Amino acid sequence: MPSKGVQTYTYIAVPGCSIEISVPGQTVVKNELHQFWNSDLEVESDKIHSFLDKTGRFTFKVLHDGRLVTEQWVEVNALTGGIGEGTMTTIANTHSIIHPDPRVIVSYGFYEAGQGHGILPGRHQCYITVTPNYSDWLGRVAPVGSRQKDQPFRRLAIASAHDVGMNSMQNCAAVLKHAGGAVVRTLVANEEKYAQALSEIADKVSGPAVALMAPNIVSSLAITQKDPLPTILALGARYFEFRPAHCHNQVRQYLPDKLYFQHSAIPGMAYDNFLTEVVRFLVDHPTEIIVVQLRWDGVPEECEKPDDKQQNEYLQAALRQFEGHEHHVLAGDLADLHNMTIGDMRRNRKRLIMLVSVDSVSTYTDAGNATLNGDSIVKGFGTVLHPNCCGGRGFINIQCQATASNIPKAVVYSVLEASASTSCLLATKPVCDSKTLPWVRNNALRSCGNNDLVVIMNDFFDGATADVALELSRERLG
Known part of the structure; x- marks a missing residue:
């Protein structure tokens, strides 16, 4: 039947x-x-x-x-x-x-x-x-007054929401509303794989139809999270990568002129809002520590990037909002990440570690993560990770998310068959998580050694990813 x-x-x-x-x-x-x-x-x-x-x-x-x-x-x-x-x-x-x-x-x-x-x-x-x-999970695994708090911060394993700034269509929808759906070609023009997917879509439907499908196209290519940032933090994420830049020159006038997360040239979360929510969370949860890495890979030249002065202005503006609070926060850097204990960071208030384009060991490859079942991701873990793999680089980044958006046929199908609950990135999450997260839980302690910070990154951030990181942190702290 x-x-x-x-x-x-x-x-x-x-x-x-x-x-x-x-x-x-x-x-x-x-x-x-x-x-x-x-x-x-x-x-x-x-x-x-x-x-x-x-x-x-x-x-x-x-x-x-x-x-x-x-x-x-x-x-x-x-x-x-x-x-x-x-x-x-x-x-x-x-x-x-x-x-x-x-x-x-x-x-x-x-x-x-x-x-x-x-x-x-x-x-x-x-x-x-x-x-x-898990709003206070670090306080659980390294409580105030415990011996675990005297361990180096780099002993931790922390979970990460991949492309955290792409958790909503709000800002991109505003651009599409004012500029028209055809502008989607401009927003993804610098990514060859996206251009190929658009070309295949255009072969199947008319130009006006492509414009009408623009929200579905953007969603399939770029939306990697679905929760507000405070929820992602409560779930347990403590590492974030952010690509702050102004909107593409051709659409810059359609949003307030400030820095946004850029996925290619698709605008996501505003950077000032991101920083404010992160600092607010740290002030409200005094045992917690968050790492933020700024980078600009994949952001086109037409999106003006902030210089050091502007980056610092945004950071200081967020920190100033909570000056005078009992648990106000200061920014730390890579040296603090490598050298300070968890207790030192709390005592010195350096609970927001800011990194800029720091090199790391990453398990991600375009070929390996472009999978529909996760097998090649797990294979990549075994190839890249070993106790001395970090080699002086900043940290180890285990990337669990599949990028079916790198498979043009998957994008085309996702867009043409799209409904409000269809995304080629969401399609692969459950099956990949069922393979990647058990591998990380069972092998990361042996494969990554005990001296380098381990980041566990995932799309559509969930409690299982955070729970695996927490349990690994318990083991690594002893």
């Missing part, structure tokens, strides 16, 4: 929590801690009692000691594979849920596979992580 599959992935790190997943005729309950689980649940037409309407619900519930924390659902048509109504019909509706009592965060995502043509998954994809609120 006709059916549509929903490949579902779960991770739980909170005792007493369970995830109940159901489709017509089947319910699965998961409560094992720190286990990466996945299975296919089928919405089968013969399990739906209506003769005319073969739509069934895919539902997940998160419970704590039997009490409901959240319930999310979406209708799935067993015949066509399409989705109908529900709470997960748009990526923008799947923000992580911060629950006050118990203090847990449910992070989840849903990818609509459509008919399953092309090279992207044929089954819908859903991932769910349930983890503690």
Whole structure:
């Protein structure tokens, strides 16, 4: 009988929590801690009692000691594979849920596979992580007064939200509204792989249609996060890369003239807003330390970059907002990252480490991370990482995110079949995480040694990524 599959992935790190997943005729309950689980649940037409309407619900519930924390659902048509109504019909509706009592965060995502043509998954994809609120996780693994606080900061493993500034279409949408959809060609012109994808899209639809699809094109290429920054911080991210620059000369007049995160020339989060939220978080959470790296790879010349003076002006403006606060913050640098203990940083208030274009050991390669299943990413981990791999460079960056946006056919399919819950980057996250994160958890301690900061980076930042980093930090601090 006709059916549509929903490949579902779960991770739980909170005792007493369970995830109940159901489709017509089947319910699965998961409560094992720190286990990466996945299975296919089928919405089968013969399990739906209506003769005319073969739509069934895919539902997940998160419970704590039997009490409901959240319930999310979406209708799935067993015949066509399409989705109908529900709470997960748009990526923008799947923000992580911060629950006050118990203090847990449910992070989840849903990818609509459509008919399953092309090279992207044929089954819908859903991932769910349930983890503690990690707003103060460094205070847990290196408490004030503990011996762990006297360990070098570089002993930590910290989680990172890849391209944190691309967590919303807000600023790009404003540009598209004023400049028109055709400007998308300008915004991605310096990236050959993106230009190729646009060319293939243009071969299939008219120029005006391409312009109308501009938001879908941008979303498929560039949106790598879906939560607000305060939520990403509460989930546990402590390392961020930011590419601050002015908007492309041809669209600069359409937004307030200041620095924005630039993905190619696609504008994301404003840099002043980013810094303010980071400093605010540190002031509110005095045990925590955040590392920010500024870099400009992939940013075209037409996006004016800030000089040292302007970079410092933005930083000092953010710090000044909280001067006089009991837990006000000062900026540190690479030398502090390498030489200070966790306790030293807290005592000297240098809890915001600012780096600029610091060289690091990275597992990322264009070929290896352009994957639909994660196997080549894991293979790259084993090739790059060994106890002496850092070799005097700043830190080790383990990049778990797949870049299906580097595969033109994946972008073309994602755009042409796009709905509000379709993204080629989101399509690959669950399956890749189910392979990369267990590898990191089981091998990073041996593969990375114990003397260099380890960053664990991921798209659509989630609790499992943070939990793996936290547990590695516990082990490395002893």
